[in-house]
Structure formats: structure tokens, C-alpha cells
Amino acid sequence: MWLLLALLQAAVLPARPCEAPAEAAVAVRALSARLLGLAMEPGQDADPGIYVGLRLGSEHDLSMEHSYLQRLQDAFQSRYGRSLHAASRQSHGHRHRNTDSMPETGRLALYLLGLRASCPPPDPTTQRFPVTWLKYYLEKDWAGSRHHGHPLTSYYQYSLGVLALCVHRKRVREEVIQRLLVAEQHRRFGHVDGNAVDTEAVAALAFACLKKEQHIRAGLAAELRTAVHRTRARLVEAQSADGLIGNAFSTPLAMQVFIATNTCKTQPAYGRAMAALLHHLDSFTSAATMAQALLALNGRSYLSIASMQCQKELDTLTPIFLEPMPLGPHNMTVRLVVECPVPGCPQQLLYDSLVSAPAGASLLDLLRAAPPQGSKNFTFETQDTAYGPFLTSVQGMAARPKERHYWQLLSGLGTSLQMGVADYRPKDGNTVILRLSKW
Ligand code: B12
Structure with missing residues (x-):
């Protein structure tokens, strides 16, 4: 068709x-x-x-x-x-x-x-x-x-x-x-x-x-x-x-x-x-x-x-609604590290823990599944944008846009990820670093 x-x-x-x-x-x-x-x-x-x-x-x-x-x-x-x-x-x-x-x-x-x-x-x-x-x-x-x-x-x-x-x-x-x-x-x-x-x-x-x-x-x-x-x-x-x-x-x-x-x-x-x-x-x-x-x-x-001029336009497009990606039957384990190297942070490392989630889960799913460390729950906030959810705050530390701070997403090798939290899907054994960076 x-x-x-x-x-x-x-x-x-x-x-x-x-x-x-x-x-x-x-x-x-x-x-x-x-x-x-x-x-x-x-x-x-x-x-x-x-x-x-x-x-x-x-x-x-x-x-x-x-x-x-x-x-x-x-x-x-x-x-x-x-x-x-x-x-x-x-x-x-x-x-x-x-x-x-x-x-x-x-x-x-x-x-x-x-x-x-x-x-x-x-x-x-x-x-x-x-x-x-x-x-x-x-x-x-x-x-x-x-x-x-x-x-x-x-x-x-x-x-x-x-x-x-x-x-x-x-x-x-x-x-x-x-x-x-x-x-x-x-x-x-x-x-x-x-x-x-x-x-x-x-x-x-x-x-x-x-x-x-x-x-x-x-x-x-x-x-x-x-x-x-x-x-x-x-x-x-x-x-x-x-x-x-x-x-x-x-x-x-x-x-x-x-x-x-x-x-x-x-x-x-x-x-x-x-x-x-x-x-x-x-x-x-x-x-x-x-x-x-x-x-x-x-x-x-x-x-x-x-x-652009108004002319006869083809009124023929119909939407496709995609189902969420199915998650694997097995679990994966990812190391989640939260760094805060800018002045004003309570300490450099705010979180470091293994997180378990179904294989194929997004980074957002992992953040939701991250276990408490000591007596402290893992917390984060996002803001909806047309690119997906933008990570604005982690462990109570909000990035201040006016100072050009943002929560950067990095792989364990220190390379910056090319996708946001909802789109990036880590693999079993990966490390993901969240770092409060300046741009
Ligand atoms: C400037 C910019 C930034 C700035 C925004 C700050 C500012 N005041 O402008 C900073 C440095 C903070 C930034 C961060 C990131 N960015 Co950026 N960014 C851009 C850029 C160049 C322009 C965005 C823009 O102004 N759009 C126009 C305005 C009018 O639209 P807007 O919706 O209001 O835009 C705002 C938000 O969407 C948000 N934003 C910016 N980048 C991103 C990325 C994601 C994934 C989300 C959800 C939101 C978001 O900041 C914008 C300004 O307020 C685009 C390039 C592009 N092709 O679009 C890349 C781009 C959107 N970014 C990208 C990426 C990957 C990121 C990061 C994930 C990088 C990382 N590894 O940390 C982070 C987001 C992490 C997080 N906290 O969630 C990719 C997204 C690819 C994708 N698959 O979606 C792009 C397309 C660059 C690229 N070619 O790879 N980004």
C-alpha cells in the first residue's frame, strides 16, 4: 500500500x-x-x-x-x-x-x-x-x-x-x-x-x-x-x-x-x-x-x-504508534556511578552501586531501579522535552542551567553518550557515569 x-x-x-x-x-x-x-x-x-x-x-x-x-x-x-x-x-x-x-x-x-x-x-x-x-x-x-x-x-x-x-x-x-x-x-x-x-x-x-x-x-x-x-x-x-x-x-x-x-x-x-x-x-x-x-x-x-507556497498537499499520512521495546527475560547488571566534581558538591562521588534490571532496559529504567546506598535512596528528576526526558537533578543536586551546568551521561570509558536517558540502553556489565559538568 x-x-x-x-x-x-x-x-x-x-x-x-x-x-x-x-x-x-x-x-x-x-x-x-x-x-x-x-x-x-x-x-x-x-x-x-x-x-x-x-x-x-x-x-x-x-x-x-x-x-x-x-x-x-x-x-x-x-x-x-x-x-x-x-x-x-x-x-x-x-x-x-x-x-x-x-x-x-x-x-x-x-x-x-x-x-x-x-x-x-x-x-x-x-x-x-x-x-x-x-x-x-x-x-x-x-x-x-x-x-x-x-x-x-x-x-x-x-x-x-x-x-x-x-x-x-x-x-x-x-x-x-x-x-x-x-x-x-x-x-x-x-x-x-x-x-x-x-x-x-x-x-x-x-x-x-x-x-x-x-x-x-x-x-x-x-x-x-x-x-x-x-x-x-x-x-x-x-x-x-x-x-x-x-x-x-x-x-x-x-x-x-x-x-x-x-x-x-x-x-x-x-x-x-x-x-x-x-x-x-x-x-x-x-x-x-x-x-x-x-x-x-x-x-x-x-x-x-x-x-513555501500553499499548494495542494497530499493528505495521505497515517500515524504509526510503536509499542515500547520488549524487555529480555534475563536480567543484566550495570554499574551506576554519580560524580560531582564542581565546587559546592558535598563530595566527589555521590553514588556507586550495581543496578539490576531486565536486559534491554533503558538508562531511565535503571535509574528507577537503582537501590538505596546506606540509608539514602537514589533520587533523580527529569524534565520532558521533545528530545525525551532531560536529566535535571541527581541525588538532590540540581544542575543550574544559568551557570551552564548539566548532568552529563558518560560510558565507563569516559566517552559522552550520544543519547538521552530514555533512549540509551546499556548492556550487561557496562558502567554508566552521571557527572555534573560544565559546558
Ligand atoms: C545545546 C545542546 C545541549 C546543551 C543544552 C543547554 C542549552 N542551554 O542550550 C547541553 C550541553 C546541556 C546538552 C546536553 C546533552 N545533550 Co545536547 N544538544 C544541544 C544542541 C546542540 C541544541 C539543542 C537546542 O537548543 N535545541 C533547540 C531548542 C529550541 O529546543 P529545546 O527542546 O528547548 O532544547 C532544550 C532541551 O531539549 C535540552 N537538551 C539539549 N540536549 C539534549 C539532549 C537530550 C537527550 C535531551 C532529552 C534534552 C536535551 O536543552 C535544550 C536547550 O534548553 C542539540 C543539537 C540538535 N541537533 O538538536 C544537541 C543534542 C540534542 N544533544 C544531544 C545529547 C546526546 C546530549 C546529552 C545526552 C549528552 C551527554 N552525553 O550528556 C546531554 C543531555 C543529558 C541530560 N542531562 O539529560 C544529542 C541528542 C541525540 C538524541 N539521540 O536524542 C544532540 C542531537 C546532539 C548530537 N548531535 O548528538 N545539549
Whole structure:
């Protein structure tokens, strides 16, 4: 049935030059259907990145996308649907939390990208205040970067902010752009694990969008062009023998750079990356990473949103709901170590114990099964995100995001894990380290 639909679609619509090869159509469709299934799960907050992934697909469930947009708008318009002035006015002696708290640059940017990708386009007045808020957050991030040497959020979110304003054809102050250019020149995008590919790619997408803008002066346009070329060359250099650029999860973002700069056909690295991505599709288990993968698989980038037009869309996608992975009949034993090397910790080692759980269990299952040590129970907290549950606190020690602390997940060999607690499945005899790190 799927194959038939895919063949039909191939016959009706012109193929996009950068999309996955026709023989992968069934696998790509299955991933879209899984994302749709995850988006329909009750109890999950609507996420703008997931909406963008659904909207840039080749097939849709239009009524579901419509109600998802409604949920997004309910959440975002209640926070960003009024002016900054109204929000920052003192009410009952308290300032509005949006003006005081950490900027939400990345999520708001993805929301605006989502609005621009919706069909029919929403009433332009709904975009006015969120655009003003995004400009305000970007300024806060920019001021933070002058003060701390990095944006308050991250260069990833800062880049998304610049990109979203550019896609909406809103001017971005030159100093804000320069900050990103300097960071690119000085290679400041390094994530704690040394994998900067995700951030480099999103920054390059922002540069690629800006360089096309009419109001950009010639000198700046030349700098933006150079930055795009340099990043693209670095991405090609970062490609490993297996075809991945960075790791499986950064590869789709890297591919977007080739898509956005029309080099997917001329650059052999692109085809190799596509083959590697198709090989690793089973690793994409969280909605946020699936949405990112689907953009590349469909031959689209965040920049494609700027030229999206409402046309007849295929309303043919049906969701797939996956059952939880079955656990093995046998038990496994994993050593769980909790390290706390930053100042302010009561001791360096907060926990060290063997944990027993059914074979195939996730790290999250293991944390739930971890036995008490002495008289103290093992405790932890997570926060739901579109990437899955994010570990925020262990043994009563909460990581402070403002100080750029986070609970890092490592293997016994000290290598950083490439998945979160719900997706990573340790093997019998493994060691997992939870370390309060700075990034
Ligand atoms: C910046 C970043 C971080 C920062 C976030 C802090 C900040 N203020 O920005 C820090 C350093 C804390 C971080 C940590 C981790 N990260 Co990270 N991170 C990213 C990056 C580059 C951007 C995320 C982002 O801003 N998204 C946009 C915003 C708008 O969406 P958001 O939902 O609000 O994002 C927030 C959360 O989702 C959370 N977050 C960040 N990373 C992760 C990872 C997981 C598994 C979860 C559940 C949540 C989470 O922080 C974001 C900012 O507040 C992505 C790259 C990508 N391709 O998406 C990798 C990425 C999401 N991270 C990844 C990983 C593996 C991790 C870690 C598990 C690494 C580790 N071994 O410890 C930890 C999470 C551990 C935990 N405590 O649960 C992988 C996830 C792969 C997967 N299979 O899901 C990615 C895709 C990188 C990659 N290419 O491998 N990360």
C-alpha cells in the first residue's frame, strides 16, 4: 500500500533534487508516520520543532497538523501574543516572567518558522508580537554574549533566532550578525563533547539566508559568503569514513547546509551523508531528532520555509504508534556511578552501586531501579522535552542551567553518550557515569 502511494506520489510530483533516493521512500514514509504518532501522543506539550518537521514533509495529516498548530498557538500566543511593554508592566508587584527569565530564543524561533510554514498562512497580526519578542530575546542573548563571551542560551539558539527573523524578512542588527560571524571565525561553537557540527550547521543556514537579503551591505554579504563556504568545507572535512558528519544526529543538520546552498548534487559528501543517514534511521527515536532527520530526507532546509507556497498537499499520512521495546527475560547488571566534581558538591562521588534490571532496559529504567546506598535512596528528576526526558537533578543536586551546568551521561570509558536517558540502553556489565559538568 505504502509502496503504491510512494510510487504514485513520485509520478505526480516532481522529485526534489536533494531528497532521499526513491528506493528509500518507504523508510522515509515510515519515519514520518512515527513522528506523526509521537505528535499525537496524549500528555505531551506541542513542540514547534516537531511541527516544522511535519509541515516540511511530503505527505501530511492535515487535520492533525491543524489541531497541532492550534495547540502551539494557544501555548505561544498566551506568552508572546502581547507587546513587551504590556508584559513588563508591573502587575501585582511582580514583573512578567517572560521579561525576567532566561530567553526562549530557540523555541520562539522554531515557532515563527512553524507559523511561516503553515497553510493557509495565519493572520499576519498573530506574528507581530512574537517577532518583537524574538528580537528582544536575541538582543538579550547578544548583550549576554558581550558580558559572558557566549549568548545566555547557546549559539545554536542564537543562530535559530537570526535564521527565523531572516526567513520572516525582518531586519537583524549588524552587530548581532557580527557576533555570530566572529564566533564562526574563532571556532567558538564547540559543544562540551567537541561536536560542534549541529551549531555550525544552523549558523551557516542563518548566514546563507542573510546573504540573500537586499538590505545587507556588500562588505557584510561578502563576509557571510566566506563564512558559508568555510563552514561547508569544514563539514566536508568532518565527514568520517562511514559517511556521518559529526554523529548520526548532527548529520541531518549538516545536510541542510548543502540543500540550502544548492550543492547537494555537486558535493559528493551529500550523497554519502544521505546513505549514512538512511543506514542509521533506527537510531532516531525521539520526536525532535526525527523531525530534524525528516527535513534532510525530504530534501528541505529551514530556508525552504521562506519560499513555501500553499499548494495542494497530499493528505495521505497515517500515524504509526510503536509499542515500547520488549524487555529480555534475563536480567543484566550495570554499574551506576554519580560524580560531582564542581565546587559546592558535598563530595566527589555521590553514588556507586550495581543496578539490576531486565536486559534491554533503558538508562531511565535503571535509574528507577537503582537501590538505596546506606540509608539514602537514589533520587533523580527529569524534565520532558521533545528530545525525551532531560536529566535535571541527581541525588538532590540540581544542575543550574544559568551557570551552564548539566548532568552529563558518560560510558565507563569516559566517552559522552550520544543519547538521552530514555533512549540509551546499556548492556550487561557496562558502567554508566552521571557527572555534573560544565559546558
Ligand atoms: C545545546 C545542546 C545541549 C546543551 C543544552 C543547554 C542549552 N542551554 O542550550 C547541553 C550541553 C546541556 C546538552 C546536553 C546533552 N545533550 Co545536547 N544538544 C544541544 C544542541 C546542540 C541544541 C539543542 C537546542 O537548543 N535545541 C533547540 C531548542 C529550541 O529546543 P529545546 O527542546 O528547548 O532544547 C532544550 C532541551 O531539549 C535540552 N537538551 C539539549 N540536549 C539534549 C539532549 C537530550 C537527550 C535531551 C532529552 C534534552 C536535551 O536543552 C535544550 C536547550 O534548553 C542539540 C543539537 C540538535 N541537533 O538538536 C544537541 C543534542 C540534542 N544533544 C544531544 C545529547 C546526546 C546530549 C546529552 C545526552 C549528552 C551527554 N552525553 O550528556 C546531554 C543531555 C543529558 C541530560 N542531562 O539529560 C544529542 C541528542 C541525540 C538524541 N539521540 O536524542 C544532540 C542531537 C546532539 C548530537 N548531535 O548528538 N545539549
